[in-house]
Amino acid sequence: MSNKRIYLDNAATTRVDDDILNEITKYFNVEYANPSSIYKESRTVQNAIYKARSSIAKLINASDDEIYFTSGGTESDNWAIQCVKNENKKHIITSKIEHHAILNTCKYMKASGLNITYLDVDKSGFINPQTLEENITKDNTSIVSIMTANNEIGTIQPIKQLCKIAHQNGAYFHTDAVQAVGKLNIDVKDTNVDMMSISGHKIHALKGIGALYIKKSTHLKNLIYGGSQENYKRAGTENVPAIVSLGLACEKLISNNKEQNYIRNLRNYFIDEVLFKIDDCILTGNSDSRLINNASFCFADIDSKILIILLDKAGICASVGSACTSGSVENSHVLQAIGVDDKYINGNIRFTLSKYNTKEEIDYVVSNLAETVKKLRNN
Numbered sequence: 001m002s003n004k005r006i007y008l009d010n011a012a013t014t015r016v017d018d019d020i021l022n023e024i025t026k027y028f029n030v031e032y033a034n035p036s037s038i039y040k041e042s043r044t045v046q047n048a049i050y051k052a053r054s055s056i057a058k059l060i061n062a063s064d065d066e067i068y069f070t071s072g073g074t075e076s077d078n079w080a081i082q083c084v085k086n087e088n089k090k091h092i093i094t095s096k097i098e099h100h101a102i103l104n105t106c107k108y109m110k111a112s113g114l115n116i117t118y119l120d121v122d123k124s125g126f127i128n129p130q131t132l133e134e135n136i137t138k139d140n141t142s143i144v145s146i147m148t149a150n151n152e153i154g155t156i157q158p159i160k161q162l163c164k165i166a167h168q169n170g171a172y173f174h175t176d177a178v179q180a181v182g183k184l185n186i187d188v189k190d191t192n193v194d195m196m197s198i199s200g201h202k203i204h205a206l207k208g209i210g211a212l213y214i215k216k217s218t219h220l221k222n223l224i225y226g227g228s229q230e231n232y233k234r235a236g237t238e239n240v241p242a243i244v245s246l247g248l249a250c251e252k253l254i255s256n257n258k259e260q261n262y263i264r265n266l267r268n269y270f271i272d273e274v275l276f277k278i279d280d281c282i283l284t285g286n287s288d289s290r291l292i293n294n295a296s297f298c299f300a301d302i303d304s305k306i307l308i309i310l311l312d313k314a315g316i317c318a319s320v321g322s323a324c325t326s327g328s329v330e331n332s333h334v335l336q337a338i339g340v341d342d343k344y345i346n347g348n349i350r351f352t353l354s355k356y357n358t359k360e361e362i363d364y365v366v367s368n369l370a371e372t373v374k375k376l377r378n379n
């Protein structure tokens with residue numbers, strides 16, 4: 001196994017699906033027309049965009065005209081938070097464990113004069129709906145933005161319940177579902193969310209493509225102005241190969257229970273093995289309401305930055321905290337928010353699986369991890 005690389009960082013990004021890659025190549029050098037032109041070639045491309053939009057809508061139970069393509073999860077989050085129009089209300093509620101795409105957008109909104117409330121979470125990373133009730137105000141809360149599932153610890157939030165509280169108080173509800181799409185069944189009609197962010201590269205499509213679901217009744221200004229693309233709401237010539245890749249990825253995810261079960265079983269096996277074979281180790285997040293591909297641990301008395309380098313040398317790709325902060329020495333804001341003990345907080349490591357991982361890989365990782373942790377503790 002020593003020359004082989006084992007990729008267990010699928011929350012950071014995923015390998016593009018081979019079928020998708022084959023299918024989209026033609027949009028670079030054959031069907032490359034600008035979809036806004038009027039000749040036959042353009043109509044072919046328009047149809048491809050139409051089909052992609054429809055596949056995304058079908059996956060989340062939306063209407064086609066509620067799906068807007070963006071450059072990714074970050075843009076979708078920015079659009080929802082920065083541009084929602086809800087009378088003259090000036091209060092945003094979010095949580096302490098959101099991705100930086102939300103947290104830093106909120107920071108910007110604060111600098112522009114809005115009030116921001118960051119809700120606490122419990123030890124598993126859950127937001128207590130009562131906490132939302134205590135902080136929301138009918139007069140001033142414009143939008144509540146709570147992620148469907150966390151990128152570091154995988155905790156899945158009670159979105160339907162939180163959304164109901166937002167609506168009862170006249171606020172819009174947005175959810176960042178970047179990590180959740182494809183890993184749990186999402187139905188925007190059932191949860192009743194007003195906006196939802198999606199990203200392509202987390203589900204085996206290309207990087208630089210995403211979507212924002214916008215329920216018809218939502219008042220949202222443009223983030224980007226220019227041409228008439230996306231029904232005048234998001235200008236810029238469409239990134240056709242990427243859009244098609246996202247559509248195909250969603251198509252593959254419709255009724256993919258078999259694949260979901262495969263990933264969940266493999267992940268469960270991984271967690272059980274790690275907890276059984278390595279002493280003084282905790283699983284962060286919640287064991288039940290958890291993304292099917294997430295296995296994140298904290299090892300006592302370990303510096304995970306060293307651990308990750310040793311795993312890399314052994315051919316294993318994993319990550320410390322969130323991908324976006326992996327180069328920084330600061331502890332993860334998520335682990336701080338769930339109150340991980342000092343003894344454990346520096347020993348955090350996140351493994352996120354995909355359909356491409358095998359049991360053989362997991363066995364190799366567990367034995368290597370156990371050996372490496374032991375060695376580091378003995379030094």
Ligand code: PLP
Binds near residue numbers: 072073077147150
């Ligand atoms: N939101 C969450 C929860 C994420 O995990 C990420 C990426 O890691 C993003 C947003 C940003 O998405 P993108 O990389 O498509 O901009």
